[in-house]
Amino acid sequence: GRLNGIALHCRYVTQVQQIKQALVLNLPKQRALGAWFEDKTNASFMAFMSTNVSCPSATEFMQEVNASIITLETAFKK
Numbered sequence: 001g002r003l004n005g006i007a008l009h010c011r012y013v014t015q016v017q018q019i020k021q022a023l024v025l026n027l028p029k030q031r032a033l034g035a036w037f038e039d040k041t042n043a044s045f046m047a048f049m050s051t052n053v054s055c056p057s058a059t060e061f062m063q064e065v066n067a068s069i070i071t072l073e074t075a076f077k078k
Helices: 002-010 013-026 031-051 058-075
Strands: none
Touching: 002 013, 002 031, 002 058, 013 058
16 A cells, blocks of 8 residues: 555556556455555555655666565465
């Protein structure tokens, strides 16, 4: 959710799509997980907006997203 909130704020549409696809492909299909992700995304978006921090570079952000997806895939390996 943290990365998705930043991606939404910074308008990194490709990364938003990549994050959601990774969740759909790797997480168990449970409503509670989807609600948790949306809550964390909203909190991250609001926090990023209120701190007035500048967006990370697209390359740096993509590397962080890719690393997080690998971690997710490893944690929820089927």
